Amino acid sequence: MWRSIIKLCGLSLLSFGLAQPALALVARAQFANDVVDREPINDIGDTIKVVYGEIQRVYFFTDLRDMSGHKVIHRWLLDGVVQVELPFDIGGDRWRVWSSKKLMPGFDGEWTVEIVDNGTVIDSRSFNYVDDFE
Numbered sequence: 001m002w003r004s005i006i007k008l009c010g011l012s013l014l015s016f017g018l019a020q021p022a023l024a025l026v027a028r029a030q031f032a033n034d035v036v037d038r039e040p041i042n043d044i045g046d047t048i049k050v051v052y053g054e055i056q057r058v059y060f061f062t063d064l065r066d067m068s069g070h071k072v073i074h075r076w077l078l079d080g081v082v083q084v085e086l087p088f089d090i091g092g093d094r095w096r097v098w099s100s101k102k103l104m105p106g107f108d109g110e111w112t113v114e115i116v117d118n119g120t121v122i123d124s125r126s127f128n129y130v131d132d133f134e
Contacts, residue, residue, distance in 0.1 A: 026115055026123040027094075028063040035059050035098045050105050050131040060113045060125070061098040068092050073116040074099040079109040085116075103129055 031048075032040030040061040048058065060074055067090045074086045076099070088097040101111070108131040114124040 025065060025067055025117070026062060027065050028061070029113075029115065029123055029125050030061055031113075031125065031127055032059045032061055033057075035061055038096045040098075044127070046127045048103070048127055048129050050103075050108055050129065052105055056103045057100050058103055058111075058127070059098050059100045061096070062115055062123075064090060064095045064097065064115075066093055067095065067117065070117055072097065073114075075114040075116050075121075076101050077112045077114065078107065080112075105131060 030040055030043045031045070032042050033044055034041045034057075040059065044058070048056065050056075060076075062072075062074070064072065070090045072088050072090055074088070074097070076083045076086075084101070086099045088095075090097075099113075103111075108129045110126055110128055112124055112126040114121045116122070
């Protein structure tokens with residue numbers, strides 16, 4: 001009888017531990033026109049229009065938690081093809097990092113930035129770079 005009670009308690013504790021939500025490592029992630037004082041100045045959303053005669057810079061900002069000592073990568077992709085990978089060493093329990101990409105006419109399509117930790121994509125965001133002239 002006692003063995004059954006102990007097993008039942010053990011299983012209850014195990015299932016309680018499994019039911020707990022995973023710790024969010026990416027507190028915020030967004031695209032912006034710039035980052036000032038370690039904060040994005042705006043959220044430019046998921047559609048950006050090509051502006052002819054200009055080079056547009058898009059920033060990708062992330063606020064990471066409880067990842068001290070990790071090396072995180074911002075992997076920029078255009079239509080699923082890797083364009084650049086930018087590594088960051090995370091130096092504290094709350095760490096804000098950002099990367100940017102210059103966009104020009106001809107770079108239209110779906111852009112995605114993956115946040116990669118130890119080879120695993122832990123989050124991603126996308127936007128469409130739209131050329132209305134075509």
